[in-house]
Amino acid sequence: MSPDDDTPHEVDGVISPVSGSSQQMRVLGECYSTDSSQQSFVGLSHNNEVSSSFDTKEFELIEKLAAEFSLDSNDSLYQQLVFKQEVVEGEALQIPLEQQRKLEDIVTQLEKDAADIERAKELLSKEKARLEEEKQDLEKASAEFCILREQKLKSIEREKAFVRRQTNVLKSRESDLVSLLRQQIADLQGEVCDKEAKLSVFRSKTRLLESDLRQSKDECAALKLKFRGLEESTTRLEQENSQLRVKLGKTLSRKPQASSSDLATKQPSKTAAALKSAQRRGDDSTERSGEKCVRFLVPEEDPVFTETKDRAVQADRLSQNVTTPENRVLSPVFVNEPIQPVSLPLALADPTAQFSKNFERVRPDGSTESIYKNGTVQEISANGQVVTYHYANGDTRRFLADGSEVYYFGAKELTQTKYPSGVIVVKYKDGREETHYPDSKVDVRSPDGLHISLTPDGRRTELYPDGTLVEKTPDGVERREFPNGDVKFKYADGTEETRYASGRVRVKSCNGSILRDEILTT
Structure with missing residues (x-):
């Protein structure tokens, strides 16, 4: 900012009129500084030039300026003005003419500055009033905004509470429905497992009964043949005995x-x-x-x-x-x-x-x-x-x-x-029975109810009396199905996988460590 700028300035939020008259104060300082005054007074003493016409209005102007700028008695500038006033009063007659002119110019400038200061004060007052009005308007707008904000926040809170309640209701309904469906699924899975277990047991019993029926039929046929042979032997023996008796009687009689x-x-x-x-x-x-x-x-x-x-x-x-x-x-x-x-x-x-x-x-x-x-x-x-x-x-x-x-x-x-038809049935002493078919398929039935089936492609199926079914494929995979619905797989690398009827799946490596153990939900 230039030294000649006499526009009002804002210091800490307050517009100060002093800054507008900085140039005048600087002129006063130069004119009434201690050194310059001493030099001027010394010069006046040396020149012995005394001015008889020194207007006391300048001193009044100084007092006015001091009062205007709120200079107290302890202020250095005020003390300098008072000192200079005393010097001027004491040696007024000694002021040269040129100095007097300078003082008059200064006074004139000070008056102009005072007028400028008055105008600046008016402008500052107007600006202050305008700012006060704007401040009031801003405070009013802020109050209205706060009221609107509070209302909006209350509305948003009510909407949040409503949405939260609705969400909780929906979650509770969904959780109840999901739990009900899961329970129904678990019940159905249990029923399916029970039915499968009963079906496997029924199948095994049916196979056992069929095997027993075939064995009974074979035994019946064998007994029939034996009985027929015995009947024939008995009839033949009776006939021969009767004939021998007749021959013996006739031989003895004649x-x-x-x-x-x-x-x-x-x-x-x-x-x-x-x-x-x-x-x-x-x-x-x-x-x-x-x-x-x-x-x-x-x-x-x-x-x-x-x-x-x-x-x-x-x-x-x-x-x-x-x-x-x-x-x-x-x-x-x-x-x-x-x-x-x-x-x-x-x-x-x-x-x-x-x-x-x-x-x-x-x-x-x-x-x-x-x-x-x-x-x-x-x-x-x-x-x-x-x-x-x-x-x-x-x-x-x-x-x-x-x-x-x-x-x-x-x-x-x-x-x-x-x-x-090409079918060959071999029956052993221990009751074991083998059936060889033309397509190279072999069925083996043991007296204890074990049924083994061998196919030409190398597949082996074993059905035990308790309903356990074991299937072995040529690639070394073994599948074992238990009556309770559990299924166990054993692969060629030694890995074992067990699928329980409850949905649980467990995979175990060849060294016995658990690789996977989880419950699958459908």
Whole structure:
């Protein structure tokens, strides 16, 4: 700011009029400074020039200025003015003319400055009034703004409270609904797990019952065959006993009327006829069975065949002693060895292309029994549809009417049944049963209820009596499903994953550490 600027200035928020007359004060300071006054007064004393006309108005002006600028008695400037006033009063007559002119110019300038100060004061007062009005307006606007702000804040608080209440209500409703839905889901999952467990148990029981039913059917069929054989044996024994009693009574009651040579000469005709009939039935059974070779052998000691041979020998001895034609007709037993004159055809003498028959007879039910030199016993049913071979090593082979083949291994005590469809069923001594299908699939059933299934692609399935299902894939993955709904996976690298029926999933590494354990919610 330039020294000549006489505009009012604001100091600490208050407009001061003193700054507007800084130039005048500076002039007074220069004119009435101690050094300059002393020099001027010294100069006046040296020049001895005294001015007789010094107007006292200047002193009044000084007093006015001092009062205007609020100079107290302790102020240095005021003291200088008073000092200078005294000096001027004492030496007024000594002031030179030029100095007097300067003083007059100063006075004139001071008057102008005073007028400027008055104008500045008026301007300052007006500005102060305007600022006061603006201040009042601002305070009023601030008060109104505060009122509006308070109202707006209260409105916002009410809206926040309302939104908060609504949010809490919605959250409570949603939480109740979510908890209800989760409870329903948990109940449904529990029901599903229970039903799956019951279903798996029911399936396992069904499989066990089916297995028991099949075994019962097989046992029933075997018992029926055994019972039929026993009935046939009983009937045959009763007939033979009755015939032997009749022969024995007749033998004891009268003497023989013919020799054994006569019996040998008369017997071949009926013997040849019976052998021809048996040969025709054997040829028919051979044609039905095709070109099947004898590979399986049955129990060595069969009471039926052993007793049959003994009875045949006994009957032979009795027949040699009996010479009546009635006894020769009633006896169904024929012995080939004592009859020398009979010459049998080649086909009849060697039915197996290797061995010839030592014994053959026709049973009362129409079935034929043949015994070969190698110890093999052949039985042909009356209708010729069932052919049974009993081998010397204890094995038995039977061809049934439906084309199936049953082979019993005497040494291992197992039975193998081959059906026309290509299915092979093997039954072991301990009750275990294996079923081999044409597509290489194998089913194994144990007496304890274990069911194992093997497929050609290497997949293995195990079903335990308690309903546990185990599946093994060729790549080494094992899946184990428990009756309670839990499922456990075991991978080739040793990692185990267990999925519980409750939704929990746990993954364990090969070294036993837990990799994952969480509950999955749907």
